[in-house]
Amino acid sequence: MSVSIRPHHLLCMVTYLGKGYTPAFVDNYSTIVQRLNDGEPIELVEGPDALCQPMLNEPGCHCRNESVRDRDRSAAAEIAQVLGCKVESGNLFVLDRQLLSLLREAFARGSIRKACEGCEWQTLCSKIARNEFRGCHLAPPD
Numbered sequence: 001m002s003v004s005i006r007p008h009h010l011l012c013m014v015t016y017l018g019k020g021y022t023p024a025f026v027d028n029y030s031t032i033v034q035r036l037n038d039g040e041p042i043e044l045v046e047g048p049d050a051l052c053q054p055m056l057n058e059p060g061c062h063c064r065n066e067s068v069r070d071r072d073r074s075a076a077a078e079i080a081q082v083l084g085c086k087v088e089s090g091n092l093f094v095l096d097r098q099l100l101s102l103l104r105e106a107f108a109r110g111s112i113r114k115a116c117e118g119c120e121w122q123t124l125c126s127k128i129a130r131n132e133f134r135g136c137h138l139a140p141p142d
């Protein structure tokens, strides 16, 4: 099995502390993070992914909005620079500890944060990065 993830959620997951929009969203998010911690691969997708699922029928759901697709495009371009490979739909990979370290270093430097512009969680995510991601749930195998 693999977990479908849209590109900007690669950023959101590095700061995941167990907070989110609704209890159902948080439950689903925590289950997915645990699957990644167990070594399950990610499959990159365009549009709504496994993390979006509990939100798709919520009023005001933004998961299909073009502005959110813009976040994905920004994240994909910047993450590709950091990882030195294409970040595009259909790619399958395991987010191991080394890749996560690269992402967290780049996130803390601010070099992959264009997708975060205008996001309501920006202040919290910046604080988490300043705290060296202490308490974050994503902790995949080597």
Ligand code: SF4
Binding pocket: 008, 011, 012, 013, 015, 115, 116, 119, 120, 121, 122, 123, 125
């Ligand atoms: S600021 Fe928003 S888009 Fe950026 S990592 Fe946090 S939740 Fe994701």
